[in-house]
Amino acid sequence: MIELRSPAQIEEMRPAGRFVADVLTYLAGVVDVGTSLLEIDEIAHAMIRERGAESCYLDYHPSFGASPFGKVICTSVNDAVLHGLPHDYRLRDGDLVSLDFAVSVDGWVCDSALSVVVGTPRTEDLHLIEVTDRALQAGIAAAQPGGRLGDIGYAIGQVAREAELGINLDFGGHGVGRTMHEEPHLPNDGKHGRGIPLKPGLVIAIEPWFLHTGNQVVTDPDGWTLRSLDGSRGAHMEHTVAITENGPVVLTARTN
Numbered sequence: 001m002i003e004l005r006s007p008a009q010i011e012e013m014r015p016a017g018r019f020v021a022d023v024l025t026y027l028a029g030v031v032d033v034g035t036s037l038l039e040i041d042e043i044a045h046a047m048i049r050e051r052g053a054e055s056c057y058l059d060y061h062p063s064f065g066a067s068p069f070g071k072v073i074c075t076s077v078n079d080a081v082l083h084g085l086p087h088d089y090r091l092r093d094g095d096l097v098s099l100d101f102a103v104s105v106d107g108w109v110c111d112s113a114l115s116v117v118v119g120t121p122r123t124e125d126l127h128l129i130e131v132t133d134r135a136l137q138a139g140i141a142a143a144q145p146g147g148r149l150g151d152i153g154y155a156i157g158q159v160a161r162e163a164e165l166g167i168n169l170d171f172g173g174h175g176v177g178r179t180m181h182e183e184p185h186l187p188n189d190g191k192h193g194r195g196i197p198l199k200p201g202l203v204i205a206i207e208p209w210f211l212h213t214g215n216q217v218v219t220d221p222d223g224w225t226l227r228s229l230d231g232s233r234g235a236h237m238e239h240t241v242a243i244t245e246n247g248p249v250v251l252t253a254r255t256n
């Protein structure tokens with residue numbers, strides 16, 4: 001069932017969105033050559049405790065996960081692109097790292113992700129991040145009341161196709177609200193004018209992710225981390241967006 005939120009409820013979601021944005025902004029500044037993925041998780045965990053927020057990941061154990069996640073943030077490095085389980089690895093010069101973070105504050109969940117390059121970037125990685133972010137912005141711009149869900153996927157897919165990137169339809173965006181993954185599923189491609197109507201009050205996580213080549217991922221032996229089948233690197237950008245009478249509102253916008 002798809003739940004619509006009242007304008008007052010959307011206002012109640014803002015603190016969660018602001019906190020998620022603040023944590024990701026802070027962590028993007030922490031990420032550097034030599035930073036350990038476990039340190040990133042520990043910092044995020046300390047910020048959650050200080051805020052009195054609740055992690056959506058710590059005890060998360062969906063059908064596609066081998067065991068409860070056990071950490072509070074996803075850290076996906078290079079050929080890992082989604083659901084990266086933090087482990088004992090120190091970031092190296094040129095690594096491409098994606099951070100995906102969701103918490104509940106006062107009973108409302110917001111979910112956001114970003115990709116950054118550590119140290120000296122490869123030009124092609126910066127391009128992949130830029131295209132992924134452009135796809136996210138196109139998806140947000142298409143999240144208009146009166147439109148259809150397919151409009152969002154279509155906008156994302158168009159950006160990918162123009163950049164000659166593959167699209168994986170298995171893992172995409174989703175409704176978000178009281179829990180992290182709610183209906184509807186929002187594939188990163190779609191048909192304009194198709195799908196459920198976009199009504200004010202629909203809150204969705206829009207999250208394009210792309211690989212340099214191909215669109216296939218395999219699960220790492222850790223049971224969580226999704227890596228590209230061909231070893232190519234991936235980027236992932238995500239915001240939680242509320243559709244309102246006045247258009248899309250990005251609840252996880254980073255202001256600095």
Ligand code: MG
Pocket residue numbers: 100101102111112113205207238
């Ligand atoms: Mg997320």
